[in-house]
Structure formats: structure tokens, C-alpha cells
Amino acid sequence: MLTARVAAVLVVALAAGGASAATRVASPGGDPSVEGTDLVWQEPGVGGFLLRNGQQTQLPGNDPALGDTRIAWHVDEAVTVADSATLTPVLQEAIPGVQKLAVSDEWLVYRIAVSGKEELRAQSLADPTSTKTLTQAKAPGRLGRPSLSDDLVLYHVAGPGGSALFFYDLSTGKRRQLRSSKVAQLLNPARLGGKLLYVRLARCSQQLRLGALDANGAGRVLYKLPPLAGQDAGHERSHTRQGEHLPCAHPPKPTSRMLWTTALSGTDAYVTVLRPGSGGRMTPSLLAISR
Amino acid sequence: MLSEAVAEKSSRRGFLARTGQLLLAFSGSGVIAAALKAQRAEAFHFCGHIYTTGSCPHPTGLPRIDRAGFPLRASDGRSVDDLGRLVDLKGRPVDAQGDLLLEPDGNPLPPAPRTRICEVAAKEHHFKAYHDGSWYRCCGGHIRRLMDCCGYVRNRINGDAALTGYCYRGRKVFCVMYYDSKIKC
Numbered sequence: 048m049l050t051a052r053v054a055a056v057l058v059v060a061l062a063a064g065g066a067s068a069a070t071r072v073a074s075p076g077g078d079p080s081v082e083g084t085d086l087v088w089q090e091p092g093v094g095g096f097l098l099r100n101g102q103q104t105q106l107p108g109n110d111p112a113l114g115d116t117r118i119a120w121h122v123d124e125a126v127t128v129a130d131s132a133t134l135t136p137v138l139q140e141a142i143p144g145v146q147k148l149a150v151s152d153e154w155l156v157y158r159i160a161v162s163g164k165e166e167l168r169a170q171s172l173a174d175p176t177s178t179k180t181l182t183q184a185k186a187p188g189r190l191g192r193p194s195l196s197d198d199l200v201l202y203h204v205a206g207p208g209g210s211a212l213f214f215y216d217l218s219t220g221k222r223r224q225l226r227s228s229k230v231a232q233l234l235n236p237a238r239l240g241g242k243l244l245y246v247r248l249a250r251c252s253q254q255l256r257l258g259a260l261d262a263n264g265a266g267r268v269l270y271k272l273p274p275l276a277g278q279d280a281g282h283e284r285s286h287t288r289q290g291e292h293l294p295c296a297h298p299p300k301p302t303s304r305m306l307w308t309t310a311l312s313g314t315d316a317y318v319t320v321l322r323p324g325s326g327g328r329m330t331p332s333l334l335a336i337s338r
Numbered sequence: 339m340l341s342e343a344v345a346e347k348s349s350r351r352g353f354l355a356r357t358g359q360l361l362l363a364f365s366g367s368g369v370i371a372a373a374l375k376a377q378r379a380e381a382f383h384f385c386g387h388i389y390t391t392g393s394c395p396h397p398t399g400l401p402r403i404d405r406a407g408f409p410l411r412a413s414d415g416r417s418v419d420d421l422g423r424l425v426d427l428k429g430r431p432v433d434a435q436g437d438l439l440l441e442p443d444g445n446p447l448p449p450a451p452r453t454r455i456c457e458v459a460a461k462e463h464h465f466k467a468y469h470d471g472s473w474y475r476c477c478g479g480h481i482r483r484l485m486d487c488c489g490y491v492r493n494r495i496n497g498d499a500a501l502t503g504y505c506y507r508g509r510k511v512f513c514v515m516y517y518d519s520k521i522k523c
Contacts, residue, residue, distance in 0.1 A: 077442060091442040110443075146443060188430070188446040205448035207429050232421065232450045248450070250397060250421055275431075276422025279399040279412050282383040290383040292393040292401070292495065292513070294422065301422075303433075305447075327437030329447075 069270055069334040072098070077319035077331025078147070078192060079310035082113035085131065086310075086317070088333050095120050106134070114151035114195050117172075121145050128155055128172065138175060149195035154217055156181070156193045156200050165190040167202060169217055181215045182222070192308055194237045201225075201236040203245075212236045212245055226263065237311040244311040246318065250274060251295035253306045255318050257338065269316050270306075270336045277301040307331065314338060386475030386482045387514060391503070392495040394455040394487050394513035395462060397422040401515035403485075407454035407469065415518065419452040456487035459513050465489035471504030476523035483519060486511040 072079075073096065076088045086098045087106070095111030097104045097118070108120030108127060118131035124145055128138040144159040155170045167181040167190060181200060184190040191203035198218040204211055211227035214236075226233050231249040238244070243260045246253070251274050258266020277299055281291030307319040307329075316336045321329035382390060384400060393401040397420055400412035411418050418424060423431045429449040431439045439447045453461075460467035468488040475482050488505035491512050500510035 075442075089442070146445075188441070188448050191448075203448075205450070207449050207451055209451055210448070229451055230420065232448065234448070248421060274422065276398060276418065276424075278397075278422065281393065281399040283385055283400065283412075286383050286385070288383060290387070290390055290392040290496070290514075291399070292395055293399050294395065294397055307441075321442070323433050323439060327433050327435075327439045328444075329440060329442055331442050 069336050072317070072333040072335050074332035075330050076333040077321070078110060078308045079317040079319065079333055080112040080114070080149070080194070081310040081312040081315075081317060082115065082131065083312070085113055086312075087111035087113050087118065089331075091331065110146070110148055112148040112150045112195075114149065116152055117150045119148045119150040119155060121148065126155070126157070138172060140175065147192040149193040149200065151195050151197070154195060154198070154200075156195050158190060158193060160187060163187065167193055167200065167215075169200065169215075179220075182213070191235050194235075194310070196238045199238060201238050201243075203234050203236060205232055205234060210234065212243070214238070225260065234306075235308045237309045239311040239313065242311065244269075244309045244316050246306040246309060248275065248306065250276075251299055255306055255309065255316060255336065257311075257316060269338065270318060270334070272304055272306060272320070273302045274299045275301060275303070275305060305329070311338075384516065385477035386473075386484045386516060388473075389501070389503070390496065391486075391501070391511050391514050394459045394495070394515045396455050396515070401455055401513070403455055403515050403517050405517060407456055407515075408452055409455050417452070419450045420458070421450045423450070425449065425452065455515055456485075456513075459487050459495065460489060463491070463495070463512065465491050465512065468505065468509055470506045470509060473504060477518070479522055481519045481521040481523050483517040485515050485517065487513045487515060 073088055076090045078089045080087050089095050089110050094109055095106035097106055106120050108122045111120045116131055117128055119128045124141050124143045126140055126142050127136050129136045144161050145157050147158040149156040158167050164185055166183040169179050171177045189206045193200050193202045200215045209229035210233045212225040212233050215222045231247050234246040236245040241260050244257050247256050253272040254268045255270040256266045257269050278294055281293045282288050303323050305321045307321045310317040316338055318334050319331045321331055324330045397409050397418050398411050402410045402412040404410050409418050416424050426432050429452050430446050456467040470488045472483050472485045486504045488509040489512050491500050491510055494500040495513040503511035505511055
């Protein structure tokens with residue numbers, strides 16, 4: 048039976064300035080992961096949810112991820128990898144500091160917080176004693192949530208020096224930079240086949256972009272929001288406009304909503320939209336945008 | 339109208355530059371403050387600016403900076419990053435109340451670059467940035483330090499010929515910016 052949350056699936060939101068119509072999937076809800084027509088997400092403070100054939104099921108853990116025939120979640124440091132069709136566990140283990148997960152038939156990839164740092168690690172499901180560190184960041188919040196497609200782990204690194212999207216090929220151990228910018232903030236990549244979905248936060252707009260994995264073009268804007276900051280008049284009151292230099296050609300109407308994590312299926316792109324709550328804590332909503 | 343090149347050599351501007359520096363260094367003197375107050379600049383696009391050179395590129399518009407040249411929001415002097423977002427001392431985005439913005443799982447949102455606006459101008463227009471001289475005016479009841487973003491450039495941000503202004507050693511003014519001190523005048 049459809050719950051109230053799933054009913055929201057049918058609410059079509061034409062977001063202000065959006066490039067495409069967006070369908071709200073869950074609110075609160077975010078950090079999507081998709082495999083075929085199955086979709087999972089996290090509801091903060093409640094847990095993970097699975098949407099399959101229009102039916103929504105609460106999962107027995109948090110931060111769920113889908114990949115191939117597997118599904119993963121965790122309860123604190125207890126991580127479970129299960130068969131996605133039956134939810135029968137195939138691996139259970141303790142991973143202290145685990146935060147985010149990605150999974151496939153062959154790999155479990157996770158982000159952990161250790162001693163104030165963040166690391167991405169990959170573990171072979173065939174040989175769970177074999178773990179490799181893919182990358183690390185010295186401060187929390189710099190290393191994005193991993194996504195996994197075939198043997199490729201995609202993630203962002205963002206900091207005061209700029210941002211970049213990477214993939215790490217688990218079969219070869221090679222890392223490649225897909226996109227980088229010192230002007231815009233590139234975040235939360237997801238991949239399906241030769242397509243790359245990611246968020247681009249720039250001074251004058253926020254965009255959800257779909258482009259080629261192997262090319263560096265701008266790609267297509269699937270969805271957009273106004274920028275996160277406004278601008279002043281460029282001149283002081285009672286002064287002339289001559290000499291002013293404004294960042295955006297058209298005065299933006301800023302929003303406090305921010306594009307965040309993504310997932311990509313054959314028919315839809317998914318994106319989390321964060322909106323600020325009390326004390327700075329952001330609340331997520333999950334949108335689906337037709338590709 | 340005096341050109342900036344001519345104005346640079348005038349004793350008035352030289353005096354103001356020197357006294358302004360002293361004023362900022364020693365946190366004020368009634369006599370010098372009075373001298374600055376008496377030398378209010380003619381209005382161009384912001385108070386204290388005395389010629390037509392345009393603002394340096396700034397994330398929120400008016401080219402207000404902190405002492406180190408990083409961008410501040412002109413309306414309230416709060417720090418912003420290159421995306422125009424309010425940030426804390428570590429460059430992490432914060433909300434209007436100053437609370438750190440956190441992902442739903444409690445991690446801080448990733449910081450974006452925060453770049454000195456003269457360096458942004460230099461990067462966008464392919465020159466090396468220099469902060470050379472400054473001049474000082476009384477604006478809104480406080481001493482404002484006005485600064486030229488200098489480089490070995492022929493043209494200024496406006497697109498026409500650049501002038502010497504307060505730049506040294508053959509460098510010229512590409513764009514202008516300002517720092518508002520807390521010293522009353």
C-alpha cells in the first residue's frame with residue numbers, strides 16, 4: 048500500500064527556474080541510490096527506504112545503497128550486505144566510523160571518519176579480508192559520498208583549493224580526474240554507462256548536469272536552481288553606476304536550497320535538495336527528473 | 339578633471355596616504371581624522387573612489403575586502419566565499435545566524451575557494467596581481483582604505499587605457515577595491 052510519503056511521488060514540482068519538471072520522491076529524504084527500477088534513500092533520523100514497484104519498504108538500517116543484485120545498509124558500525132531481491136544478508140561486519148556506502152556484486156565501498164579525517168575504502172565481497180584505501184581527506188566534509196558502477200567508484204573532493212570529480216577503477220587501481228574547477232563547485236557524481244551526472248554550484252546558478260563520462264563538455268542541464276547568494280547594487284547609495292562590476296548579468300533571486308547527492312537510472316536522474324533548518328542542519332528532499 | 343596619474347603626484351594624495359597609514363597603524367588621532375574628514379572624495383560608484391576605474395570582480399558586487407584582500411559582503415562586512423556564500427573563519431559555509439551548515443548526517447558542507455579579489459581579476463585577465471599603494475577617506479563615519487589592484491597591464495577592467503594611480507614600478511591600475519576600518523572619523 049502506498050504510504051503518505053510515496054503519495055508525494057506523484058506531486059510534480061516545477062521548481063523555480065528548473066530546466067525540467069521534477070517529481071518529489073521523498074521529503075524528508077535524500078542520498079539516493081538506484082539499480083534498474085529500484086530506488087533507495089535515507090530519511091534522517093528514521094532510516095533507509097526502498098521503493099520497488101510502487102511499494103515503499105523501510106529497511107533495517109541507514110544510508111542504503113543498491114548495486115547489481117546487492118543492497119547494503121548499516122546500523123551504527125554494523126554493516127550489512129544483502130541480496131536486493133530478498134533482503135537476505137550475505138555479509139555482516141563491523142566497520143567503525145562508517146558513514147556512507149556503495150555496493151555491487153563484487154565490491155563494498157564505504158566512506159569512514161577516522162581521527163577527524165575521512166577515507167574511502169573498498170572491500171572485495173569475494174574476499175572480505177581484502178580492503179584498500181582509495182583516497183582520504185584531512186578534514187570532514189571534503190570527500191563526497193561514493194557511488195559505484197561496475198568497477199568504477201565515483202566521488203568528489205572539494206575544498207578551499209577547488210573541487211574535482213574522480214573515478215577509481217577497482218580492477219586496475221587507477222584513478223582519473225573527470226572534471227575539475229576552481230570557480231564552480233563540482234559535487235556528487237553518479238554514472239550509468241557512458242553518462243556522468245553531477246552537481247555544479249556556480250556563482251550565478253546551481254545545475255544538475257548530465258554529460259559524457261569521457262569528455263569534458265558542459266553536458267546538458269537537467270535541473271537548475273538559483274544561486275546560493277545574491278548580489279548588491281554594485282554601487283553605493285546616491286552614487287553613480289559607472290564603474291560597478293556585478294558577478295551575475297541578471298540580478299539573481301538567491302535560494303537557500305542547495306543541490307546535493309545524485310543517482311542515475313536509465314530513465315531518471317535523482318538529486319537531493321538540501322534546505323537549511325535550525326542550527327544549520329540541512330534537511331533533504333529527494334527529486335526525480337526525467338532524463 | 340585630474341587624471342589619476344597627475345593626482346598621484348599631488349601632495350594632497352600623498353599626504354592622505356601617509357596619514358591614513360599612520361591612522362590605521364596607531365588606531366586613530368583626532369587631528370588626522372579631522373584632516374581626512376575635510377578631504378571627502380568626490381562621489382563615483384562608491385564613497386572615496388575618485389576616478390572612473392571599475393570595481394574588481396567581487397562575489398557580491400561592491401569590492402569590499404578584509405585586511406588581507408579577501409571578499410566581504412559590503413552590506414555587513416561578513417566574509418563570503420567565491421560563490422558569495424557567508425563563511426566562517428575556516429571558509430566553511432554558514433547560515434545567516436553564523437551556524438555552520440551541516441549535511442543531514444552532521445558533516446559540514448564542503449568549503450569552496452575564497453580568493454583575494456585582486457587575484458581573481460588577475461587570473462581572469464591574465465596578469466600578475468600587485469597591491470601597491472592606497473589612499474584613505476572618511477566614509478560612513480569610518481576610515482576607508484581604498485586600494486588599487488595593480489599589474490603590468492595596458493588596459494583597465496573598464497576596457498580602456500589603464501592609469502598609474504597608486505601603482506609603482508611601471509604597473510598600472512586594473513581595478514579598485516576598499517577596506518572599511520573600524521576607526522571613526
